[in-house]
Amino acid sequence: MMTYQAFPEGFLWGGATAANQCEGAYDADGRGLANVDVVPIGKDRFPIITGQKKMFDFEEGYFYPAKESIDFYGHYKEDIALFAEMGFKTYRMSIAWTRIFPKGDEAEPNEAGLQFYENVFKECRKYGIEPLVTITHFDCPMYLIEHYGGWRNRKLIDFYEHLCRALFTRFKGLVHYWLTFNEINMILHAPFMGAGLYFEEGENAEEVKYQAAHHELVASALATKIAHEVDPDNKVGCMLAAGQYYPNTCNPDDYWEALQEDRENYFFIDVQARGEYPNYAKKKFAKLGLQLEMTAEDLVLLKEHTVDFISFSYYSSRVASADSSLKETTAGNIFASLKNPYLKSSEWGWQIDPLGLRITLNTLWDRYQKPLFIVENGLGAVDTPDENGYVADDYRIDYLREHIKTMNQAINEDGVELWGYTTWGCIDLVSAGTGEMKKRYGFIYVDRDNEGNGSLKRSKKKSFAWYKKVIASNGTDLD
Ligand code: BG6
Numbered sequence: 267m268m269t270y271q272a273f274p275e276g277f278l279w280g281g282a283t284a285a286n287q288c289e290g291a292y293d294a295d296g297r298g299l300a301n302v303d304v305v306p307i308g309k310d311r312f313p314i315i316t317g318q319k320k321m322f323d324f325e326e327g328y329f330y331p332a333k334e335s336i337d338f339y340g341h342y343k344e345d346i347a348l349f350a351e352m353g354f355k356t357y358r359m360s361i362a363w364t365r366i367f368p369k370g371d372e373a374e375p376n377e378a379g380l381q382f383y384e385n386v387f388k389e390c391r392k393y394g395i396e397p398l399v400t401i402t403h404f405d406c407p408m409y410l411i412e413h414y415g416g417w418r419n420r421k422l423i424d425f426y427e428h429l430c431r432a433l434f435t436r437f438k439g440l441v442h443y444w445l446t447f448n449e450i451n452m453i454l455h456a457p458f459m460g461a462g463l464y465f466e467e468g469e470n471a472e473e474v475k476y477q478a479a480h481h482e483l484v485a486s487a488l489a490t491k492i493a494h495e496v497d498p499d500n501k502v503g504c505m506l507a508a509g510q511y512y513p514n515t516c517n518p519d520d521y522w523e524a525l526q527e528d529r530e531n532y533f534f535i536d537v538q539a540r541g542e543y544p545n546y547a548k549k550k551f552a553k554l555g556l557q558l559e560m561t562a563e564d565l566v567l568l569k570e571h572t573v574d575f576i577s578f579s580y581y582s583s584r585v586a587s588a589d590s591s592l593k594e595t596t597a598g599n600i601f602a603s604l605k606n607p608y609l610k611s612s613e614w615g616w617q618i619d620p621l622g623l624r625i626t627l628n629t630l631w632d633r634y635q636k637p638l639f640i641v642e643n644g645l646g647a648v649d650t651p652d653e654n655g656y657v658a659d660d661y662r663i664d665y666l667r668e669h670i671k672t673m674n675q676a677i678n679e680d681g682v683e684l685w686g687y688t689t690w691g692c693i694d695l696v697s698a699g700t701g702e703m704k705k706r707y708g709f710i711y712v713d714r715d716n717e718g719n720g721s722l723k724r725s726k727k728k729s730f731a732w733y734k735k736v737i738a739s740n741g742t743d744l745d
Contacts, residue, residue, distance in 0.1 A: 267743065267745050268744070268745065269742045269743065270671070270674050270741060270742050270743075270744060271674060271678045271741075271742070272739075272740045272741060272742050273674065273677065273740050273741040274677065274684075275740075276355075277355070277684075277685070277686060277687070277740065277741070278355045278356040278396065278398070278639075278685055278686025278687070278688075279353070279354065279355050279356070279686065279687055279688075279736070279737040279740075279741075280349070280354040280355055280356035280357050280358060280395070280398070280686065280687070280688040280689075280692070281349060281352075281354060281357060281358070281688050281689050281690075281691075281692020281693070281709070282357075282358035282359070282398075282641055282642055282688040282689065282690050282691070282692065283338070283357075283358070283359050283360075283691065283692065283693065283695055284359070284360045284400065284403035284404065284448065284695075284698070285359070285360045285361060285362035285365075285403060285405065286300065286302035286303070286332045286335075286360075286362065286403065286404060286405050286696075287332065287335060287691075287695040287696045287697075287698060288335050288336050288338040288693065288695040288696070289335060289337075289338045289339045289362060290332070290333065290334040290335035290336065290337040290338065290339055290340070291334075291337065291339035291340065292332060292333045292334075294339060295365070295376070295378035295379065295382070296365075296368055296376045296378050296379065297362065297364050297365045297368060297376075297379065298364035298367070298368025298369050298370070298407055298408070298409060299323070299364065299407070299408040299409075300362065300363065300364045300405045300406060300407055300408055301404075301405060301406045301408060301411060301416075301458060301459065301462050302332055302404055302405045302459065303324075303330060303332050303333065303408075304321050304322060304323055304324060304330065304408065305321070305330070305332070305458075305459065305701065306321070306325075306328035306329055306330050306331075306701065307328075307329050307330075307331050307700070307701030307702060307716060308328065308329070308701070310328070311700065311701050314458060315456045315458050315459040315600075316455070316456055316457065316458060316459075317456075317457040317458040317463050317464045317465050317471075318465070320464055322408060322411065322412060322464075323408075329717060329718065331696045331701045331702075331703065331716075331718065332696060334718060335695065335696050336693065336694065336695055336696075336712045336714060336722060337722055338693075338695075339382070341722070341724070342385070342386050342389060343389055344724060345693055345710070345724065346386070346389045346390055346393065346395070347393075348693070348710055348724065348726070348730075349393075349395065349692065349693075350393035350394075350395060351734070352692075352709060352730060352733055352734045352737060353734055353737040353738055354393075354395050354692075354737070355394075355395065355396060355686070355737070356395060356396045356397070356398050356443070356686055356688060357390055357395050357396075357397055357398065357688075357692075358397075358398040358399075358400065358445075358641050358688040359386070359397065359398075359399060359400070360399065360400035360401070360402070360403035360405075360448065361383060361399060361400070361401055361402075361429075361433065362379070362405060363402060363405050363406065363407055363429060364379075364405070364407045364408075365378075365379030365382060365383075366379045366380060366383075366429060366432055366433070367407065367425070367428070367429060367432075368407070368409075369407055369409035369410070370406075370407035370409050370410035370425050371409070371410065371413075371414075371421075371425055375432045375436075380432070380436050383437070384436065384437070384440070387437060387440040387441060388440065391440065396442065396443065397440070397441050397443070398443040398444075398445070398639075398641070398686075398688065399433075399437075399441050399443065399444050399445070400444075400445040400447075400448050400505065401426075401429065401430060401433065401444060401445065401446055401447070401489065402426075402446075402447055402448065403448040404448055404449075404452070404459045404460060404698065406422075406461065406462030410422060410425060410462065411462040411464070415462075415463075416458075416461055416462025416463050416464070416478065417453070417461035417462055417463065417478035417479075417481050417482055418461075418463060418474050418477055418478045418481075419481075420481055420559070422481055422485070423481050423484055423485045423488065426485040426488075426489070427485065427488050427489070427492070430488070430489045430492055430493070431492060431496075434492055434493050434496040434497065434500070435496060438496055438497050439497070441500075442497075442499050442500055442501060443500075443501050443503070444489070444493055444500060444501070444502045444503070445502075445503050445504070445505045445577055445641065446482075446485070446486035446489050446490070446502065446503075446504060446505070446538075446573075447482055447485075447486060447504070447505060448505050449505055449506065449507035449579060450479070450482060450483075450486070450504060450505060450506065450534045450538075451506055451507050451530070451531045451533075451534050452507055452600070453475055453478060453479050453482065454475055454479075454530065455600050455601055456600050457471075457474075457475055457478070459698070461475075461478045461479075461482065463475065463478055470556075472554060472556060473554075473556045473557065473558070476551065476556055476558055477558055477559065479534065480558055480559075480560055480564070483534065483537050483538065483568060484564045484567055484568065486504065486538055486573075487538070487567040487568050487570075487571040487572075488567055488571070489502065490502040490571040490572070490573060490574075491567065491570070491571040494571075501574040501575060502573055502574050502575075503573050503574060503575040503576060503577040503639060504534070504535055504538040504539065504573045504576055504577065505577045505578060505579070505641060506531060506532075506534065506535050506576070506577075506578040506579070507531070507578070507579050507601070508531070508578035508579060508580050508626050508630065509580060509581065509582050509583050509584050509601070509622065509626060510528065510583050510584070510622055510625045510626045510629055511523075511524040511525075511527040511528045511583070511584045511585065511586045511603075512524060512583055512584070512585050512586070512606065513585075513586060513587070514585050514586065514587035514589070514592065514604055515587070517588065519588035520586065520587050520588050520589075522588065523586040523587060523588045524585075524586040526586075527584065527586045529544075529546055529547075532633065533546075533547050535576060535630075535633075535634065537568060538572060538573050538576075539572055539573055539576055539634045539636055540572065540634070541568050541569040541570070541571075541572045542565070542568060542569055543568075573636070574636070574637070575636055575637040575638065575639055575685060576630055576634055576636050576637070576638050576639070577638070577639035577640070577641040578626070578630065578638070578639075578640065578641065578642075579640075579641060579642030579643065579690065580622070580623050580626055580640060580642070580643050580669075581616055581642070581643065581644075581690075582596075582603075582609075582616050582617045582618065582619055582622065583606065583609075583617070583619045583622030583625065583626070584601065584603035584604075585603055585604040585605070585606050586603075586604065587604055592604055596611070596615050596616065596617055600699055605617070606619070612645055612646060612647060613646075613647055613648055614646055614700075614705060616646070618645075618665060618668075620668035620669045620671065620672045621672055623640075623643070623669050623672045623673060623676075624672035624673070624675055624676045624680070627640075627672075627673065627676040627680075627682045627684065628676060628680055628682060631676075631680075631681075631682040631683065637683045637684070637685050638682060638683065638684050638685065639684070639685045639686050639687075639688075640673065640684065640686070640687045640688070641686075641688050642688070642689075642690040643666075643669055643687070643689055643690060644662070644665070644666065644689045644690040644691060644707040645661065645662050645665040645666070645707065646691075646697065646705040646706065646707050647659070647661055647662060647705070647706060647707075648704055648705075648706070649694075649706045649711060649727065651711055651713075651725070654725065655711050655713060655723060655724075655725030656711075656725060656726070656727065656728070657711050657727040657728065658727075658728045659727045659728050659729050660728065662707075662727070662729045663728065663729050663732050666689060666729070666733070666736075667744045670687070670736065670741060670744060671744065673687060674741060689707070689709075689733070690707050691706070691707030691708050692707075692708055692709055692710065693708045693709070693710040693712060693724070694706040694707065694708035694710065694711055694712040694714075695707075695708070695712075701716075702716050703715055703716050704716050708727065709726070709727055709729045709730040709733050710724050710725070710726060710727065710730065711724070711725045711726075711727050712724055713725075
């Protein structure tokens with residue numbers, strides 16, 4: 267057996283999910299409708315999540331996988347017990363905004379929604395699992411989209427503030443780690459899913475997106491401020507869909523292109539971690555003629571309430587080229603990127619690059635000097651269970667092992683400060699990009715298919731025992 271250097275003491279090993287992809291129970295106990303409920307599986311999903319096609323309610327002839335999902339709402343005790351059996355130190359999950367404020371603009375929160383999350387957090391604590399809570403993971407109340415236009419409207423800052431106050435006060439002492447917006451840069455790529463944005467014809471989509479981004483950035487700073495006021499032990503992080511861009515060749519034009527692409531993503535974190543709009547962004551807005559409304563108070567909030575740590579998802583690196591005739595992009599991913607001929611791909615065409623994780627960790631650490639947290643990483647694959655629901659998912663173990671190795675190097679050889687690692691979809695759940703159940707990431711298999719058939723029975727895959735050993739050995743035993 268090969269042994270590796272241990273991870274730092276107290277390293278937060280765990281797994282991650284999001285409310286809309288696992289809870290189901292979309293109308294239980296007063297929950298309101300959210301954007302993430304009305305995105306169906308199938309060919310219309312992409313135009314809907316990108317704000318090109320309008321779907322504001324359930325329509326005939328579509329299947330909406332988030333409605334029932336894997337019913338974490340009804341199974342949370344069983345699921346958390348399984349996470350505990352694997353030895354999770356942390357569990358990343360998200361709050362469904364519409365359980366707390368069904369429409370989004372009510373004066374008082376919905377007690378049943380608060381109670382549900384209190385039960386979940388207490389269940390975690392029973393096993394010594396530290397909850398890591400994403401305040402919004404792609405969800406926005408439909409009422410706020412229909413009546414206010416989603417995050418394009420400045421009023422969303424107030425509604426979000428209201429949500430945060432309700433959460434921070436009610437869960438004081440139960441939750442210490444908060445993330446303000448999942449993959450905040452997704453607003454540029456999937457604006458309906460990321461920020462409840464639908465574009466009317468003739469609208470300047472770029473301007474709307476950056477205005478909405480500004481509102482989210484201010485809301486994030488405000489949440490950080492309130493979290494610290496309510497409980498000085500609270501730690502608040504931002505969250506980036508990360509993945510370094512490589513230049514396609516050593517042609518300086520390609521390098522320049524890669525730098526521009528990286529900046530498009532780092533822009534958000536530059537604001538959240540350093541507290542101000544970077545010069546390159548101000549120049550870009552001016553060049554594009556974007557008229558963005560920002561108040562002097564906004565800028566003070568951004569400056570004074572930067573995040574405590576930087577979290578990110580990492581699935582792959584990306585490739586950029588200045589040569590617009592190159593067209594061979596990777597399949598399936600919401601972020602279009604050129605194909606990297608040195609890398610293998612998953613069944614969904616996502617390229618696999620463990621070293622890219624070390625590169626991304628080092629780049630983020632060098633750029634911000636703030637603690638990092640990998641809150642998503644994993645392999646979406648087709649699993650074939652035997653009659654007992656057992657899946658021999660060696661391909662998933664291989665993927666995770668190779669990524670954990672480079673994480674280890676980033677910490678022990680490069681000196682990166684990394685607080686924890688939560689693999690994506692620790693229990694099988696609905697894919698955000700495609701709406702499929704078939705694209706599975708979990709250590710725990712859930713009997714449910716793309717059409718919503720199945721008993722919802724949970725069973726352990728081979729990777730379950732493997733990850734348990736990884737955690738128990740604090741990363742020294744990866745066999
Ligand atoms: C991230 C999201 O983009 O990637 C998750 O934060 C998502 O919500 C994950 O599920 C994997 O993507 P997909 O499309 O395979 O579900």
